[in-house]
Amino acid sequence: MSQLVFDLVLRTGDVALVAVALSAAYSLVRFPNIATVYYATIGPFLTYVLARVGLAFWLAAALATVAVGVLAVVLNATVFDRLLRSGSAIAMIGSLAVGMLVTAVLLVTAGPDSMRFAFALSPPQDLLGARVTALQLWSMGLSSAALLGFALILFFTDIGRCMRATAANADLARATGIDAHGVIRVITFASGVLAALGGICLSLKGELNILMGPDLILPVFAAAILGGLGNPLGAILGAAVIALTEVIAASTNFGPLLGQAFLFLPVNYIGATSFAILVLALLFRPYGLFVNEVRRV
Amino acid sequence: MFDFILHVAIIAALNGLLALSLNLQLGYAGLANFGQIALFGAGAYGAALAFSWGFGPFAGLLLGLALVSLLALVFARLGRSLGADYWGIATLSIAEILRTVATNETWLTGGAQGIGGLPQLFGFDLPGTLALAAAALLATYLVLRGVTQSKFGLAVRLLREEPQLAASLGYDLAGLRRRVMLISGVPAGLCGFLYAHYVTFVGPDQLFASETFFIWAMVVIGGLANHSGAVLGAVALQILSASIPFAKDALGLTSEYVAAARLTLTGGGLLLFLLLRPQGLLPERIGSVRA
Amino acid sequence: MSAPSAIIEVTGLRAGYGDGPDILHGIDLRVFAGEIVTILGPNGCGKSTLLKAIGGFVEPRAGRIAIEGEDVGAVPVHRRIREHRIGFVPQTDNVFRTMSVAENIMLGARLLPAREQWARFFSLMDTYPALAGKRDRRASALSGGERQLLSVARALIAGPTVLLLDEPSAGLSPVMMDEVFDEIVRIRERTGMTILMVEQNAVQALSVSDRAYVLSLGRVAIEQPAPELLANPTLAGLYFGAAA
Numbered sequence: 143m144s145q146l147v148f149d150l151v152l153r154t155g156d157v158a159l160v161a162v163a164l165s166a167a168y169s170l171v172r173f174p175n176i177a178t179v180y181y182a183t184i185g186p187f188l189t190y191v192l193a194r195v196g197l198a199f200w201l202a203a204a205l206a207t208v209a210v211g212v213l214a215v216v217l218n219a220t221v222f223d224r225l226l227r228s229g230s231a232i233a234m235i236g237s238l239a240v241g242m243l244v245t246a247v248l249l250v251t252a253g254p255d256s257m258r259f260a261f262a263l264s265p266p267q268d269l270l271g272a273r274v275t276a277l278q279l280w281s282m283g284l285s286s287a288a289l290l291g292f293a294l295i296l297f298f299t300d301i302g303r304c305m306r307a308t309a310a311n312a313d314l315a316r317a318t319g320i321d322a323h324g325v326i327r328v329i330t331f332a333s334g335v336l337a338a339l340g341g342i343c344l345s346l347k348g349e350l351n352i353l354m355g356p357d358l359i360l361p362v363f364a365a366a367i368l369g370g371l372g373n374p375l376g377a378i379l380g381a382a383v384i385a386l387t388e389v390i391a392a393s394t395n396f397g398p399l400l401g402q403a404f405l406f407l408p409v410n411y412i413g414a415t416s417f418a419i420l421v422l423a424l425l426f427r428p429y430g431l432f433v434n435e436v437r438r439v
Numbered sequence: 440m441f442d443f444i445l446h447v448a449i450i451a452a453l454n455g456l457l458a459l460s461l462n463l464q465l466g467y468a469g470l471a472n473f474g475q476i477a478l479f480g481a482g483a484y485g486a487a488l489a490f491s492w493g494f495g496p497f498a499g500l501l502l503g504l505a506l507v508s509l510l511a512l513v514f515a516r517l518g519r520s521l522g523a524d525y526w527g528i529a530t531l532s533i534a535e536i537l538r539t540v541a542t543n544e545t546w547l548t549g550g551a552q553g554i555g556g557l558p559q560l561f562g563f564d565l566p567g568t569l570a571l572a573a574a575a576l577l578a579t580y581l582v583l584r585g586v587t588q589s590k591f592g593l594a595v596r597l598l599r600e601e602p603q604l605a606a607s608l609g610y611d612l613a614g615l616r617r618r619v620m621l622i623s624g625v626p627a628g629l630c631g632f633l634y635a636h637y638v639t640f641v642g643p644d645q646l647f648a649s650e651t652f653f654i655w656a657m658v659v660i661g662g663l664a665n666h667s668g669a670v671l672g673a674v675a676l677q678i679l680s681a682s683i684p685f686a687k688d689a690l691g692l693t694s695e696y697v698a699a700a701r702l703t704l705t706g707g708g709l710l711l712f713l714l715l716r717p718q719g720l721l722p723e724r725i726g727s728v729r730a
Numbered sequence: 731m732s733a734p735s736a737i738i739e740v741t742g743l744r745a746g747y748g749d750g751p752d753i754l755h756g757i758d759l760r761v762f763a764g765e766i767v768t769i770l771g772p773n774g775c776g777k778s779t780l781l782k783a784i785g786g787f788v789e790p791r792a793g794r795i796a797i798e799g800e801d802v803g804a805v806p807v808h809r810r811i812r813e814h815r816i817g818f819v820p821q822t823d824n825v826f827r828t829m830s831v832a833e834n835i836m837l838g839a840r841l842l843p844a845r846e847q848w849a850r851f852f853s854l855m856d857t858y859p860a861l862a863g864k865r866d867r868r869a870s871a872l873s874g875g876e877r878q879l880l881s882v883a884r885a886l887i888a889g890p891t892v893l894l895l896d897e898p899s900a901g902l903s904p905v906m907m908d909e910v911f912d913e914i915v916r917i918r919e920r921t922g923m924t925i926l927m928v929e930q931n932a933v934q935a936l937s938v939s940d941r942a943y944v945l946s947l948g949r950v951a952i953e954q955p956a957p958e959l960l961a962n963p964t965l966a967g968l969y970f971g972a973a974a
Contacts, residue, residue: 174524225713230524231471235655236713242652242706246699254695300840303829307837310826317785317818318837318884319811356648360535363528371525414539417532421517424529428521 144271146389152278152347153385154378155285159340160358161365161377162292167333169309169372170326171218173230173237178337179362180241181210183355185338186345187252190259199259207338214334215327241355248352256349281347288339292332293375305329309372361413364420370430379432384416391415443681445565449637451677452572456630458657458669459579460623465655466664466723467587468619469599470518473527474534476651478624481506482631484541487554487641496560500632507628510537511620518620519613531648541643553642560636568637575633576670579626584666586622595619596664649705653680656705660712662719671720679704735799736760737892737924738784742793745783753779755948756793761892766918766925768935768956771945777928778821780945781896784926785818786810798891812841814892817885821896821928824881827870831861831880834869838884850887858883875906879913886917893917895927899934907931911938936960 164178185206192202217240225236266273296302308315308325316322341354365384369376392412397405407415423431457479464470472478485503486496494502510533517529541548548554563571586592597605598615606612635641653676661672683700686692712719738761745754753776761767769777782788784795786807795803797814810816817838826834835854839847855862858879864872869880878898885893898914899907915938917923929935936942939956944964952964 174528221710221714228713228717229469230522231469231527232713232717234524234527235471235473235652235659236710238652239706239709239713242649242702243710246702246706249695249699249702254698303833303837303840306829306833307826310828311823313787314820314823314826315837316787316807317811317820319808319841319888320837321806321808360532363532367525367528408543411539411543414536417536417539420532421529421536424517424521424525424532428525 145273146393148269148272148274150382150385150389152282153388154382155282156340156344156381157358157361157365157384158378158381159285159288159343160337160362161369161381162289162374163333163336163340164362165366165369165371165377166292166305166329166336166374167214168366169374170305170312170329171222171226172372173222173226173233174363174366174371175222175237175333176234176359177214177217177222177237177240177244178333179358180244180355181214181334181337182341182344182358183248183350183352184213184244185210185341186350186354187248188338189342190257190345190350193259199261203339203342206342207335210338211331211334214337215330218326218330245352245355252352254352256351258349259346261346275347277347281343284346285340285343288336288343289378292336295332296374301325301328360420361416364416364423367420367428368423368431370432373430373432376430376432380430383431384419387415387419388412442565445569447677447681449565449569449572450681451674452569452576453630453634453637454654454657454677455576455670455673456572456579456626456633457654458661458673459576459583459666460625460627460630461654462658462661462663462666462669463583463587463595463623464619465658466662466669467592467599468595468616469523470616470619471523471527472514472530473648473651474514474530474532475627475654476646476648477510477530477534477537478507478627479631479634479650480534480537480541480646481510481624482628483635483641483645484548484554484631485628486632486635487549487557488547490557491549491554496558496632496636499635500629503628503632504625507624507631508621511624512617515613515617515620518616531651534646534648534651538643538646541646549642551643553640553644555640557636557639557641559639560633568633572633572637575626575629579629580666580670583622583626587664587666591618649702652709653701653705656709658719659717660708660719662721662723663717664723665719665721668719668721675720676704676708735763736796737763737798738926739796739799740780740784740793741796743780743783743790743795744792745779745788745790747779747788752791753948754783757945757948757950759943759950759953761924761926763891763924764918764922765941766914766939767927768939768942769926769928769945770932770935770942771951775945776948777945778896781894781926781928785816785894815888815890817882817888817890817893819878819881819885819893819895819898821900825869825872825877825884827868829869830866831869831872832865834880835861835883835887838887842888847887850889854883854887875902875909878902878906878910882913882917886921889921890923892924892926895925897928897930899929899931907934911935914938933960 160179160182164175167175167178188206188209189202192205193199221236221240222233225233261277264276266275296305304320304325308320308322312322344354361384365380366377368380368383391407395404395406397403457475461472461475464472482503485506486499489499489502514530518526521529542551560571594610594615598612602612657672657676658669662668680701683697687697740757740759743754743757744752746752757780769780771777779788783790790803794801802810811818835851836847839850860876861880861883869877872880898910902910911934914925918925936956936959942954942956942959943950944952954962
């Protein structure tokens, strides 16, 4: 049982940071920025390169996340802002095009093979009845700290209140003396940082390869939409729902239901459960599980 | 070499069908379908399933069109309650779900191995197949041009530009969307059917989301809401894409560069045109409606 | 002391939205310190556009907007609001719906020293007990009148020199409407603040104002002290379609 809970938390962490990044950016720049999942690919690759040239891992990771944050701000100013004037779907395909270019660059520079960070692999240890590796714990700790930090900023600092105010009503925010453009730059930077950290946490306990980004698209979108696009903390709960479904789908024996001894969902379908949740969510709760006011058209 | 040129021409014509189909949705109706490849897949798997059950190509075409129409209706139904960006995500997800099903339901679809051994239509060789694909492309072009020049075409553009105005004028938006999806499903399904019988094989690897984005690039580069533009985009991108391996050999590059070049062609082409020439090579002609 | 200086001075202002036609065709307007001034006019005359241009939401195409003597034509909204201490209350969408009542108000005070923020907050809560009782509610849960009040409180907490109100009585019940106009008078009595408002409800607005401008088709048709305007037959013409 504790293994199940542990898997659940770990899987939630995989998706949550990037989903929060996507949702936070959407709260002010109103299109689903697919490039977010590619920021989650660039982050660990940059960290890897910086660590290879001799920087300590934490320093490499810090530099990489800041660099990705800056990249996100630059891309917003040069590409997405302009595309958004032609509509959210056009900005969305533009963000996907950016993602393709990122993949092309990584393919040529880093190659298609998977890589690992050069940490000594320690055998899993027993923690409260679950088998856990040290890297998994590090990954969990890092992503929890990042999520907690972001939540604290959002609710207990001036810039966080300005972010929420601008997301709620940009014109009124300006009329209250808030520099809305500045706030947009800050939240774009934060979304780049969070996405990069999400990618680093993911690759810390596994591998890094150029398909990380594309593989994240649907689970991340599912989590962000379940939580309500534009509601960053909702995305954490969305990620938990996705993780719960996947863990249950993976570990439930459906055999007795169908009169067989053992019947588990084929491994390949476990990823597809998040797609299915996404479609169900879009059909029945397109603006999130937690919406408590009617969205005006 | 001549065979290769014929092959490129056939694929270009087939891609032209997909581009015309997406152009009707995206260019004319403003429906940003991120799951276009699934419409193709429905046609292709229709042909393959009919073949594996022992039916002839005609039954395969009918089955493919039936599957395509069903999927088009699902897409249209989802569009009723969703904004453009949400609908994009929904169509992308459905296409990915279908690809996962095609990969895993081996008893039905042959799984990752797909279904092979489909016969060439009418026993055609390359020139014959090219003639068939070109005829399908021409017919689709003429039909869709007629559609967009009709009153229906005007309503569809109104759906794109001023949906609220269209609704207030008494247009049935859900009905318009449904008809656009059904009409554009036909060439996409037809393309899947012709492709299946041309390469004699259908498999889930043909259904990757990246294929959808390749079609998007054709339409955006060629010119949104311009039928000739969609065909031009399809032909141009197919020629460029087909010449990548030659460039690789000439420059002595590794195979990673081929994949990277195709991504750059699609992504870079999309981005350049969206930013610098959003109307595409052949812009939409305003007022091209015979009411 | 010289003649009273204008807090807001608009000269020859032409403005419109996007690529659209001019909505304002050369407006001249002045608001002096401590005045309550109302802008009246039928729908589409450009009175809301004028207020938005003064706030900075609409860029001038020609002419000059000066606040406290400084030409602010090129100054972005948030800096105008901060540097000239403007309180702006929009007509619709005038609260941060996803935030609590207290957060809404405190956003208006964010540039003040921390201790003063809370002192002013509690004094505002004393002034508006209706809001005090709901300070932890989401703004989206408030009634229309309460939202109007909340928006005024958010604008007042910073201690502005001038308050810009866009149709403060729009959409309110007659009782709430009286309440709003009474409050406008009380605000001036309490603080001596300069107030410029746009209103549909001419008679009530004029009864609390010192002066008024009547706009017609983007031009100033009349500028008069409020009591005189109340007795002016042209006003009836503009509003009730009688021959002017």
